[in-house]
Amino acid sequence: MIFGALGVVALIALAVRAAGGDQVSSLHHLYLLPALWAALARGVTGGCLVGLVAGLVQALSIFPLIERAGPSWPAVDGIVSLSTPLTLGLTVGRLLDQSRGRGAQLEALLDIQRSLAGEGTLGQRLAGVAELTRRALGVDRVRLVLEAGGADRIAASAPEQFHPAAALPTSAPTPCRRLVLPLDAGRGPAGALIAERDGDLSAATRGMASALALHLALAIENARLTERQRHFAHELEEKVAGATRRLRELDQAKNEFLTIASHELRTPLTALQGFSELLLTRDVPPERARRYLGHVHTESKRLGRIVGDLLDLSRIESGRGPELQRVPLDLGEIIEANLEIFASQHPRHHFDWSGTGSAPPLCADRDAVDRMLKNLLSNAIKYSPRGGRVRVGTAVPSDKPGMVELSVEDDGVGIAADALPRIFDPYVRISNPETAAAPGLGLGLSLVRGLAHAHGGSIEVESLPGKGSRFRVLLPA
Amino acid sequence: MRLLAHRLETERSASLAALTGQLGLVAGLTTLGCALGVAGDSLAGPGSSLGHAFASGSVHAGFLSAGWILALHGRGGWQGPALRGAGALLVASLAAGLSPVGAVAYLFVPLVIARDAIGWSARLEWIGWRAPRDLRTLFVGAAAGIFLGIHLLFAASLMLGYPVAVPDGRRYLAAVAYDIGVNAVTVEWLFRGAIFSALWRRWSFWPAAAASTGLALLRYLLDPALPQTAELVAGAMFYTLLLGLGCCALRAWSGSLWPGYLATVAFFAAYRILLV
Numbered sequence: 001m002i003f004g005a006l007g008v009v010a011l012i013a014l015a016v017r018a019a020g021g022d023q024v025s026s027l028h029h030l031y032l033l034p035a036l037w038a039a040l041a042r043g044v045t046g047g048c049l050v051g052l053v054a055g056l057v058q059a060l061s062i063f064p065l066i067e068r069a070g071p072s073w074p075a076v077d078g079i080v081s082l083s084t085p086l087t088l089g090l091t092v093g094r095l096l097d098q099s100r101g102r103g104a105q106l107e108a109l110l111d112i113q114r115s116l117a118g119e120g121t122l123g124q125r126l127a128g129v130a131e132l133t134r135r136a137l138g139v140d141r142v143r144l145v146l147e148a149g150g151a152d153r154i155a156a157s158a159p160e161q162f163h164p165a166a167a168l169p170t171s172a173p174t175p176c177r178r179l180v181l182p183l184d185a186g187r188g189p190a191g192a193l194i195a196e197r198d199g200d201l202s203a204a205t206r207g208m209a210s211a212l213a214l215h216l217a218l219a220i221e222n223a224r225l226t227e228r229q230r231h232f233a234h235e236l237e238e239k240v241a242g243a244t245r246r247l248r249e250l251d252q253a254k255n256e257f258l259t260i261a262s263h264e265l266r267t268p269l270t271a272l273q274g275f276s277e278l279l280l281t282r283d284v285p286p287e288r289a290r291r292y293l294g295h296v297h298t299e300s301k302r303l304g305r306i307v308g309d310l311l312d313l314s315r316i317e318s319g320r321g322p323e324l325q326r327v328p329l330d331l332g333e334i335i336e337a338n339l340e341i342f343a344s345q346h347p348r349h350h351f352d353w354s355g356t357g358s359a360p361p362l363c364a365d366r367d368a369v370d371r372m373l374k375n376l377l378s379n380a381i382k383y384s385p386r387g388g389r390v391r392v393g394t395a396v397p398s399d400k401p402g403m404v405e406l407s408v409e410d411d412g413v414g415i416a417a418d419a420l421p422r423i424f425d426p427y428v429r430i431s432n433p434e435t436a437a438a439p440g441l442g443l444g445l446s447l448v449r450g451l452a453h454a455h456g457g458s459i460e461v462e463s464l465p466g467k468g469s470r471f472r473v474l475l476p477a
Numbered sequence: 478m479r480l481l482a483h484r485l486e487t488e489r490s491a492s493l494a495a496l497t498g499q500l501g502l503v504a505g506l507t508t509l510g511c512a513l514g515v516a517g518d519s520l521a522g523p524g525s526s527l528g529h530a531f532a533s534g535s536v537h538a539g540f541l542s543a544g545w546i547l548a549l550h551g552r553g554g555w556q557g558p559a560l561r562g563a564g565a566l567l568v569a570s571l572a573a574g575l576s577p578v579g580a581v582a583y584l585f586v587p588l589v590i591a592r593d594a595i596g597w598s599a600r601l602e603w604i605g606w607r608a609p610r611d612l613r614t615l616f617v618g619a620a621a622g623i624f625l626g627i628h629l630l631f632a633a634s635l636m637l638g639y640p641v642a643v644p645d646g647r648r649y650l651a652a653v654a655y656d657i658g659v660n661a662v663t664v665e666w667l668f669r670g671a672i673f674s675a676l677w678r679r680w681s682f683w684p685a686a687a688a689s690t691g692l693a694l695l696r697y698l699l700d701p702a703l704p705q706t707a708e709l710v711a712g713a714m715f716y717t718l719l720l721g722l723g724c725c726a727l728r729a730w731s732g733s734l735w736p737g738y739l740a741t742v743a744f745f746a747a748y749r750i751l752l753v
Binding site: 053056057059060061063064067170171172173174175199200201 | 599600602603604605607624628631632635636637674677678681682719729732733
């Protein structure tokens with residue numbers, strides 16, 4: 001294109017000469033056209049080059065005029081005429097370069113905003129931003145370095161062959177310029193924009209780089225905020241999903257509880273109704289009547305225990321806790337009494353207690369300890385449907401000084417790891433095909449935990465599916 | 478940031494004192510050569526041109542040696558190439574002083590310099606001792622030199638009435654051989670190669686180009702071979718300025734000294750047609 005403009009200059013020179021250019025000074029204005037063309041096509045470089053050549057060509061006719069006539073108005077006219085193409089080329093080219101630079105800057109800013117708002121990690125998005133910045137600045141290499149907390153840094157380069165900090169080439173025929181600008185959105189530098197160019201970094205490029213650095217800092221700050229919001233939204237979504245899942249589980253547990261509770265309550269009630277009706281409507285012999293009354297008594301006790309458990313749990317859940325009467329206890333006596341009862345009722349199970357006569361001293365509510373042990377033994381039996389060994393132990397744990405340990409271990413079905421966190425929740429029964437028919441409201445372990453906490457103690461569990469479970473109640477001595 | 482604490486150039490020149498000492502030594506030897514040449518002409522009497530040729534050869538040998546010193550950052554190793562180049566220059570100058578046909582010897586000077594420079598290519602790349610990035614720049618360089626040369630011819634003949642002719646073909650060819658083998662070589666080697674490249678590393682293009690072109694202008698203004706009339710001095714300054722800036726632009730654009738060398742050769746080939 002520049003050669004085309006130079007060709008036009010030559011044609012104009014010939015035309016001016018043919019027309020007797022010294023006499024027709026207005027023809028010299030034609031030299032403006034190729035200078036303008038070159039400036040519009042190639043900016044300040046093209047405009048200046050063609051303007052200079054046009055000026056030099058005109059000088060051939062103007063300088064002899066000055067030589068002959070000396071300083072005169074025609075000479076001034078000639079000098080103005082020969083300098084105009086250069087001035088025009090410089091001015092128009094510069095304006096065009098500036099407007100193109102501004103346009104490129106705006107376009108780059110929009111692209112950068114779009115790129116930063118895209119998918120992927122901030123580091124991945126920055127690689128695209130570095131390339132866009134490189135193109136907008138018209139430099140050879142761009143690197144973005146961001147502080148990512150502590151000694152961590154996110155770095156993105158475009159292209160990848162970025163000169164390391166200490167190794168700017170010194171043997172290249174064109175010197176490499178490096179511009180380092182802080183990325184500061186008003187809250188201190190968050191990183192740096194580093195631009196490298198083989199050759200000069202013009203004032204326009206430096207100014208544009210400063211503006212871009214500010215916009216980049218703001219855009220990166222926004223991108224970080226957006227990323228944080230996305231992260232927060234994701235966390236919130238997970239929390240809501242977890243809470244919804246938990247609510248569903250609770251709803252399911254409530255439904256199961258209602259089903260089981262009605263069944264558990266109806267069974268003794270049916271017995272009570274049946275035996276009392278028999279006693280009222282029939283003439284029953286005294287021994288049988290006594291046996292019936294025994295059944296009525298047993299079922300009413302069972303009913304009373306269920307209602308008692310529900311009331312205790314309700315009190316624990318409301319934060320009031322059961323009323324405890326702490327007295328020194330003989331833990332061994334309570335264990336022996338319970339084992340005797342359970343052994344007589346469950347002949348398929350074998351009960352072990354290794355600490356006969358050596359249970360550590362304990363100051364606690366007797367009824368509460370008894371109920372905790374009964375619940376744990378009942379669970380051990382319930383979840384060992386094929387029988388097996390149930391081991392009861394007491395100890396003073398070395399890892400928990402000042403506490404007394406009461407443990408119940410079985411060889412039953414065990415509990416899956418994912419279900420372990422929920423087994424102490426009220427109304428929760430872990431489904432297992434082997435134990436589905438076992439009675440219960442899902443209150444036992446919740447009650448044990450509530451009673452242990454009321455004493456200032458705790459309960460722990462270790463379990464392996466298919467191997468069995470071990471519950472460990474820790475109570476203050 | 479850590480980045481800002483790093484040195485941006487890993488290769489530094491020798492100390493300023495060492496560099497000044499080396500350049501001073503070359504300047505002293507150049508002055509001695511000039512003095513010997515002038516003294517030789519005085520002793521030989523009128524008509525002798527050997528002394529003048531020796532002095533001219535000494536000046537160009539000084540330019541060449543200064544270029545080698547700056548190109549190698551004054552770190553040593555320049556002495557051998559500088560001595561060989563200076564020797565070739567002096568021999569060629571004496572040969573041309575004896576007879577116009579002897580000017581053919583000028584054409585061997587670039588070969589001697591190139592032979593040494595090829596061995597130092599890696600360390601001379603920064604001054605532009607390499608092929609241009611784009612071969613079209615060679616054409617642009619030659620075209621720029623031809624344009625300026627033709628412009629000079631037109632301007633001088635139209636404005637000042639100097640005739641454009643080649644009355645003695647052998648003398649013209651001898652002058653062109655001098656430009657090809659000595660004038661353009663030393664000017665490009667020192668002013669565009671060593672000086673402009675060194676200044677461009679520290680400053681931006683325009684200050685570096687202005688400074689190196691200013692030094693080149695000074696070299697032509699101090700040249701006793703140049704006619705000292707006001708209009709010729711003004712013309713020389715005008716064209717040397719344009720040629721110098723153009724060669725700097727070509728050096729920066731192409732990364733090589735070759736386009737500027739072609740421009741200089743083409744311009745001086747035209748200039749030699751002008752009978753001043």
